[in-house]
Amino acid sequence: MTSEPASRDLSDTDEAIVRSVDGGFPAAVASLGELVRIPGIAWPAFDASQLEKSAHRIAQLAEDTGLFSRVEVARAPVADGDGELGQPAVLAVRPARAGRPTVMLYAHHDVQPPGDEALWETPPFEPTVRDGRIYARGAADDKAGVMTHIASLRALAETVGDDLDLGIVLFVEGEEEYGSRSFVPFLEAHADEMRSDVIVVADSGNWDANTPAVTVSLRGNAHFHLTVRTLEHASHSGMFGGAVPDAMMATIRLLGTMWDENGSVAVDGLAVRDAPTPAYDEAQLRSETGLLDGVSPVGDGTILSRIWNKPTVTVTGIDFTPVASASNTLSPEVTVVLSCRVAPGQSSAEAYAAIERHLRAHAPFGAQLEFSEIDLGDSVLVDTDGWAISEARRALADGYGVPSVDYGVGGSIPFISDLVERFAGAQVLVTGVEDPHSRAHSPNESLHIDTFRHAIRSEALLLARLNERSAP
Template sequence: MSQTRPDASSGARAADDTEPAAVVERLRAAVEAGFPSTVADLTDLVRIPSVSWAAFDPEHVARSAEAVAELVRGLGVFEVVDIRRAPIGEGGELGQPAVVARRAARNGRPTVLLYAHHDVQPPGRDEDWDSTPFEPTLRGDRLYGRGAADDKAGVMAHVAAIRALVDVLGSDLDLGIALFIEGEEEFGSRSFSAFLRENRELLEADAIVVADSNNWDVETPALTVALRGNVTFRLTVSTLAHASHSGMFGGAVPDAMLAAIRLLATLHDEDGAVAVAGLASADLDTPPYDEAQLRAETGLLDGVAPIGRGTILSRIWAQPSITVTGIDAPTVANASNTLIPRVAVRVSARIAPGQDADAALEALRAHLLDHAPFGAHVELDDVDTGQPFLVDTSGWAVAEAKAAMAEAWDVEPVDIGVGGSIPFIAELVEEFPQAQILVTGVEDPDSRAHSPNESLHLGVFRRAVLAEAALLARLQARAGE
């Protein structure tokens, strides 16, 4: 469904008062008038099960890309709108389809690149959802569905912000706008570097808005200024050439499960803090955040204590963490009285801003090899790394973004860190070193991205759209830097 808007030229004629406060109020009215169509377009996108993981049908991702491209074409502001893929490595395999678009800047205005992704996480088990994952459902002030928040709302924030901008200022803009809606962020952005290189002229910009993060709460906007990096790998622990009877040899022969449990336990100290030499922490200021808020936002059970040391947010934003996210071993239903010869686990480590991901991997590798119990054989493979990131908050783009957020939300924004990772931001910086990075988002602490019952708070969404529209208006009025 596309939004019905007044003729662009009449919108331009109506915008006689170009004072910033007046423009923001006109944008507010345009966002509000178009909001039902914006939500309708979002629900259409959410209905497409665009899971980019290898085990899922890629046709859904292709259909999602085409739906996004149609929305972008309907804006009427871009000189180029295309769906493109880039190679993954040297094998000739192509990544998932991404939507790119561009309009050139004029008269000394800057160019802004708007990023989001249209692929989504797998839904998991239907029975864990209160409503069908790919049938968007409105309950109260929240829209539920896989991708409703992460990150199809980010896609629609860009689309709706440009719609509002055109309604108020007309389509004959001096502002340069590039658009990059990725199709494989949830599967590791495997073709991202190649895509940037192949489409550099289309995507080059003075400022980059990455709409894939969080807000402090449903009433307070946030600009993400720190992101942890990631190191993930499969750890295989082996102790036997073959399985043996646990009754006949148990007590003399170490099984792989025992060795794996003992080895994994060395990764943390008694407080649950990471105990791997060489993994660093960052020195970040953190706002007040108590244990009660942590429990409310995470569902931490009564009687279960938080882990780690330092302020709670420093543990999430500025310190490393290590989580075992999967294990290959016999299920309880299939368990036999057997000494297991080999166990494999998936390890996900988050590393602090300022730490190099490759150095962190080597620290983890050294620790695991040095602490292998009983001489167990240890192997690391299927490795993936992503660099952490710290935003330089001194630039003009950050100032403009914070001013736009304050105008849209009627609350001053806060700087936040995020415990999760967006590794491709480091690649954006490498390819476009002069561009200023703005990490924004439409999520709130109860959005539950990646989890069952993912949802979008519509009040947050409305204000996020207005904030981006106000930012674009500010950049339209700004002389190039």
Template sequence: MESFEQAAPASHRPHPSAEALRRSVDAHFPRVIEQLAALVNIRGIAWEAFDPNELDRSAEAVAQLIRDGGIEDVRILRVDNDGVPGGPAVVARRPAAEGRPTVLLYAHHDVQPPGDPDLWESDPFTAVERNGRLYGRGAADDKAGIMAHVGALRSLTEVLGSDFGVGVTLFIEGEEEAGSPTFRTFLETHRDLLTADVIVVADSSNWKVGVPALTTSLRGLVDGTIEVQVLDHAVHSGMFGGPVLDAPTLLARLIATFHDDAGDVCIPGLLGADAASVDYDEPDYRADASVLDGVRLAGTGSIASRLWHKPALSIIGMDIPSVALSSNTLLPRATAKFSLRLAPGQDPEEAMRAVRKHVEADPPFGARVVFTEGETGSPFSTDTSEPASQLALASLEEAWGVPAVEAGMGGSIPFIADLTELFPAAQILITGVEDPDSRAHSANESLHLDEFRKAVLAEALLLARINDGGLDGPDISRRE
């Protein structure tokens, strides 16, 4: 990602406490990493196949870290969704002084399953430092987000004193990697505890090592399954093959209609635009995405726009016999699960209807198609002219020493839509602790430690600027 256009970053005079905060963050950083490593060692996975006691242990460890940081009102809460208990969330509150704003700091303490242990260079649940990076499941996603909040508050308290005026609420979720099934219910149940003027979601990525980013847009998401049926039951491929095509073949033909020859999604009714203000160099993208030599990239327009502002449709699973279990049989039915990322501005329900209409309109060879809707999540975009975004851009620039990029993200964070709907007055900031080589959800997940140090400082600076009344009209001037 070597080349990008400067995205009109905000410019402030240096914050008067900047150097003191930098010294404090540096002094406490070894302890922050030690505490992060201890969190990584806990196998807190919010999936039914894993030990729920480890998830409870993870929540207790986070709660104790926050208590040790000087916040007394710390609770572990969970809600039920249709009788199913949700993951344990940690909510901690430090009330605002009269007339001062409140900032909600979000992260999540649950992690992805480790996957194939043979792919890891070290035990996924033993934090190991190598070449300036901390390796382990959750080291980046998202236990680093927790420690960014804890470390920033620790330094802010040390520099400004324990009586600073801005209110702080920490909301550390315990089921994000399982799809946040009780998130909406949790927000509705505990709305009074979570109401804030600014919400900081520390669960994204920076542009590259050395260049910070504020995530200003997210793609939405819809998914579902498509089943193709051609026979009442399986039959011998030698005796009956030829006049009828098997279900996997017809399913493949149907899937092939989702993209045009250039690789753009061509389902009518889906939005897309070539609107990115920065670019992502093709060699960097190919390296970051591990694209094999000779494989052509799909789609048209800038790579950043293809990632952030256009739909992307993937087939993420298929139900057909494996090669090991295959036989000379015409298969009567086959099912695929699709995952469709939506451009900002796209209504998820309209997108789901568009996919249904497309697959049902002209089934290959008249096959029977059964479309089953899955999950939906709305896209997100933010107005970076709002005071909180300006303060965040200024704080990132001061911490890194270079202007921050206003970047989209190709992924989805569906719960952002719930935050937007239930807290419409709050300004939402999506910040990052990861970099393109963090490999979240993959083997050898890691955190770049020097970048993480800057992320802690940037959040401390942001809180200091808000504490100084920055939301009421800071001295902001756009750099020409």
């Protein structure tokens, strides 16, 4: 983690930008609340019309800035989907003038399902302000990212106006939480008009609610379903238990081979990145995660090395008999969902191959294994020496009033590697509005209101300064 001192000398334009952001902040919060109330979820079990509604509302917000020559809601075919279309995305374009660079602003408007609503303290799609935070599904991930872009553009239009020569591409995806299945076809269909010199991905987090960060590394992911079979049909556990291995027994034994006694992943062929990490103690981990008293952390090495630079294996779902329906039966098959994070620098395909080899080699009692629903995404290592990241650090320091930090993230944003591949030479800046207490994807997701304000200030300052640069 590195930092840069906060700048004290703001230009007249910078001062005007900050005043504009602060004056427009209530409207930004109101627009965010409007978007949060639209439950746009890309998974097939949910109402797809809500994604249409969300996309069209964002398109109108983009149109209302007055900055774009064209705004549209568009779909692209799902990769290898036999003509199936992906979810609606918003694309707004303003060509660069006078030799200025073009910046792409990315966010996504789809959200995770709410999960068990009984675990929410307030309704998941009704934004509620409590203790300086806005609670709602998508309040942080990633509708605040959408509104950071829109509110920054509003300030830019108000302060720079007709002197704006910066090229801008606003790209708001509609299926990031569902695997970005049409992402690459969308880029291919719109490659020329989306080509950019700088790409700002507003879908990450910060060191804490007061300290901004530029994300410079993210782990990759390998996500798949594993089915374990031992019987042609269920049998009486009393009549045959003790001689016949049931599928749950085999699954437990198999999964247990994937970690050592410390909880570290024990799969040959999974890489570990060797990189320094800043100070971060167990007390901070407990505060940010809700780790129960008496429950110890897992793994070895520094805590942040375990989160940023090492692989993980997590069971995130299981198909098995519910407790209410349990009977004295030997189960014939069990399906689990495994979500595995891959150390930065290792390809997800290589990591998945190592995991599959391990599971096949350790299948107990000759249990039959089936692998399905395989979804891979590569890790990200951002070039930290470019001029754009230097500008981003300075803008974050000025927008938040404290030094920015370079930050690693244990999560994954696989589509960034697609952006890097298709827009060679573009500098990628990964930012965001989340903090360690945002609980993205979990019940009671929230957005720290002051972080939101500072994020908008920072992005608006960055865009205004890019408007004064020549394209590379």
